[in-house]
Amino acid sequence: MTSTVDERLGGPVRKPPRKPKPAPTARGFSPLRALGMAVVWLFTALNVLVLYWLVMAAFKSPIEIFTKPFALPSYWIERGQAFRNLAYAWNNAGFGRAFVITVVLVAVSSVAIVLLAAPAAYALTRLGVRGANGLTNFVAIGMGIPFQTVVIPLFIGMAELDLTNNLFGLFLIYVALSLPFTVFLLTGFFRSLPDELEEAAAIDGASPARTFFTIMLPLARGGLITALILNAIGLWNETLLSIVFLNENANFTLARALFAFNSAASYQSEYGGLVAGVAIVVLPMLVLYVLLARRIITGLTLGAGK
Amino acid sequence: MATVSFAGTTRYYAGNPVPAVDGLDLEVADGEFLVLVGPSGCGKSTTLRMLAGLEGVDGGTIHIGERDVTDLPPKERDIAMVFQNYALYPHMTVGENIGFHLKIAKMAKSERESRVREAAALLGLTDYLDRKPAKLSGGQRQRVAMGRAIVRSPQVFCMDEPLSNLDAKLRVQTRTQIASLQRRLGVTTIYVTHDQVEAMTMGDRVAVLKDGLLQQCDTPIGLFGKPANLFVAGFIGSPAMNLIVGTVSGESAEVDGSAIPLTPAQRAALTSEAVVVGVRPEGWEIKAPGDGIPATVEVVEELGSDQYLYCSTSTSRVSVDGGAPEPIAVRAPGMSPWQRGEKLGLVPVPGAVHLFDAATGARLPD
Ligand SMILES: Nc1ncnc2c1ncn2[C@@H]1O[C@H](COP(=O)(O)OP(=O)(O)OP(=O)(O)O)[C@@H](O)[C@H]1O
Ligand SMILES: [Mg+2]
Numbered sequence: 001m002t003s004t005v006d007e008r009l010g011g012p013v014r015k016p017p018r019k020p021k022p023a024p025t026a027r028g029f030s031p032l033r034a035l036g037m038a039v040v041w042l043f044t045a046l047n048v049l050v051l052y053w054l055v056m057a058a059f060k061s062p063i064e065i066f067t068k069p070f071a072l073p074s075y076w077i078e079r080g081q082a083f084r085n086l087a088y089a090w091n092n093a094g095f096g097r098a099f100v101i102t103v104v105l106v107a108v109s110s111v112a113i114v115l116l117a118a119p120a121a122y123a124l125t126r127l128g129v130r131g132a133n134g135l136t137n138f139v140a141i142g143m144g145i146p147f148q149t150v151v152i153p154l155f156i157g158m159a160e161l162d163l164t165n166n167l168f169g170l171f172l173i174y175v176a177l178s179l180p181f182t183v184f185l186l187t188g189f190f191r192s193l194p195d196e197l198e199e200a201a202a203i204d205g206a207s208p209a210r211t212f213f214t215i216m217l218p219l220a221r222g223g224l225i226t227a228l229i230l231n232a233i234g235l236w237n238e239t240l241l242s243i244v245f246l247n248e249n250a251n252f253t254l255a256r257a258l259f260a261f262n263s264a265a266s267y268q269s270e271y272g273g274l275v276a277g278v279a280i281v282v283l284p285m286l287v288l289y290v291l292l293a294r295r296i297i298t299g300l301t302l303g304a305g306k
Numbered sequence: 307m308a309t310v311s312f313a314g315t316t317r318y319y320a321g322n323p324v325p326a327v328d329g330l331d332l333e334v335a336d337g338e339f340l341v342l343v344g345p346s347g348c349g350k351s352t353t354l355r356m357l358a359g360l361e362g363v364d365g366g367t368i369h370i371g372e373r374d375v376t377d378l379p380p381k382e383r384d385i386a387m388v389f390q391n392y393a394l395y396p397h398m399t400v401g402e403n404i405g406f407h408l409k410i411a412k413m414a415k416s417e418r419e420s421r422v423r424e425a426a427a428l429l430g431l432t433d434y435l436d437r438k439p440a441k442l443s444g445g446q447r448q449r450v451a452m453g454r455a456i457v458r459s460p461q462v463f464c465m466d467e468p469l470s471n472l473d474a475k476l477r478v479q480t481r482t483q484i485a486s487l488q489r490r491l492g493v494t495t496i497y498v499t500h501d502q503v504e505a506m507t508m509g510d511r512v513a514v515l516k517d518g519l520l521q522q523c524d525t526p527i528g529l530f531g532k533p534a535n536l537f538v539a540g541f542i543g544s545p546a547m548n549l550i551v552g553t554v555s556g557e558s559a560e561v562d563g564s565a566i567p568l569t570p571a572q573r574a575a576l577t578s579e580a581v582v583v584g585v586r587p588e589g590w591e592i593k594a595p596g597d598g599i600p601a602t603v604e605v606v607e608e609l610g611s612d613q614y615l616y617c618s619t620s621t622s623r624v625s626v627d628g629g630a631p632e633p634i635a636v637r638a639p640g641m642s643p644w645q646r647g648e649k650l651g652l653v654p655v656p657g658a659v660h661l662f663d664a665a666t667g668a669r670l671p672d
Binding site: 125194196197199200201202203204205206210218219 | 351359360379380381385386387393394396397406407410411454507557620
């Protein structure tokens with residue numbers, strides 16, 4: 001025992017291989033693998049290309065956009081007005097106010113969704129509620145209904161309640177329509193938590209509410225954050241409902257403002273400004289996603305074990 | 307501290323007509339260390355969980371002291387439990403884990419901290435109080451789970467195989483630590499294990515369960531010396547007792563040519579002609595071939611202090627767990643010169659013979 005240790009210490013420094021050898025099963029050429037790789041790379045390349053085009057076009061003049069779609073921008077830069085399109089979009093589309101409204105609306109809605117969905121998911125998976133399985137499936141059905149199909153009845157109903165052209169009304173709709181998916185996502189998380197912790201908490205004398213708040217919620221934090229981010233991204237980009245339910249500039253969300261700006265800008269052939277407007281709406285979520293991608297992916301697959 | 311008593315306690319699981327625990331009658335004295343032991347699926351955990359209030363009771367009652375706790379929720383029972391996987395709260399430090407109950411019980415912070423520190427000191431966890439469970443070794447986690455139980459000074463400790471996740475050496479160490487800690491604290495303890503060595507070394511008394519039925523509850527010596535039936539005889543002791551089928555002829559039982567005398571009371575208690583003769587490995591006298599039961603050495607197991615010979619014979623044997631009957635085990639002094647293939651004769655030492663009714667499995671009166 002000791003002699004091996006001495007040898008190792010005194011002997012030449014051993015260098016590990018630069019790339020660990022793969023398992024025998026993974027070696028060799030497989031057509032399926034090659035095809036898969038090709039598809040993945042193609043998809044990635046296409047997305048990167050679109051993104052590149054979007055970012056570049058936001059700095060170009062309309063002529064550049066149409067004649068040299070993949071070249072680097074030059075027209076505005078040469079004139080010392082590199083950010084002219086972004087400024088144009090920001091000033092003319094009413095993005096300033098829309099940005100604040102969207103941030104607040106998305107944040108409040110996402111938090112409200114998770115606050116409602118988490119206890120619901122907890123009760124469905126953990127409290128042994130009678131008929132919990134059926135109820136979970138019932139909630140899941142909500143995911144299967146495309147919200148586009150209920151827009152009209154929804155509008156009529158909201159109009160009755162005087163909640164159209166009203167941010168609070170939109171908030172209610174966002175929360176209601178996002179609950180099925182979020183509850184379903186969170187049931188997966190809560191189900192994957194070990195039973196014994198709850199039993200330990202019960203023996204320690206914690207009430208179900210206390211167990212939920214001090215034991216289960218902290219443990220499901222990863223899932224809650226995932227749910228929060230997915231909802232935030234979805235609501236940030238949501239356009240159809242905001243078009244249907246909002247018709248006053250003062251209430252516009254970013255997506256809604258962009259839609260209004262779209263007609264105005266294309267009428268004036270302000271394509272540079274239009275693309276810049278799109279970039280302003282899209283990029284914050286892209287940054288958020290890049291920063292949190294790892295977290296989201298672990299979150300989405302976490303319930304899949306066990 | 308309190309007594310615990312089960313009276314006719316029965317538990318059914320949904321979709322299973324056979325109860326997991328069937329009419330359990332068991333009295334545990336104040337401060338006693340009672341071990342529940344039995345093969346996998348015999349209902350040990352179910353019994354413990356009924357006592358803890360984690361499982362409903364379908365029939366009978368459970369009392370802790372004078373209180374009927376049958377329908378009380380866990381927090382009103384004043385019990386602490388150590389789980390097999392410890393069930394430590396992963397997002398809390400060791401100190402918070404140990405003090406969680408006290409916090410819920412609204413104990414003042416200063417007193418809580420001193421209680422936690424006291425428990426930690428008792429278990430050698432003082433240096434780890436600020437760590438999260440994920441950064442502890444298996445043995446340390448086990449001690450945190452113990453700490454969480456002892457800090458409460460409850461009326462009863464429930465422990466469900468708390469050592470099964472430890473390696474063999476640590477298990478032996480921790481076994482003695484838990485036993486001595488329990489004696490020091492004097493808290494009534496129900497301890498579940500499927501390891502009969504653990505059961506025999508730790509318990510004041512050991513209750514053997516099989517298929518939800520209590521087979522026998524006695525001191526380790528009583529269990530080892532006077533197993534109440536074939537199951538207990540085969541389950542307790544390692545290597546297991548050799549159970550050999552014999553037939554009654556006249557005043558004795560006949561086993562492969564050897565006669566084992568039966569008392570009149572034993573003969574009266576028999577329900578058929580078939581009798582099972584039980585002899586532990588240490589209960590054999592090794593004689594020259596031709597004397598006693600003829601046997602051939604198949605395997606020699608040298609342990610240094612002892613040697614076990616596994617011998618084939620022409621006797622027919624009973625297997626308690628339903629598997630193929632094992633060869634007859636014989637203990638010889640360590641370093642004996644026995645070789646594989648050698649022939650010998652086996653004679654049971656007088657007084658080391660256990661007799662059972664083959665049909666009912668019950669022990670015959672001595
Ligand atoms: N939640 C449950 N639902 C249905 N049947 C169960 C449930 N829990 C246990 N059982 C059954 O009840 C019987 C007793 O189980 P129990 O967990 O008490 O066994 P055990 O003695 O603790 O076994 P082990 O040593 O394997 O832990 C088993 O047959 C088991 O299959
Ligand atoms: Mg068990």
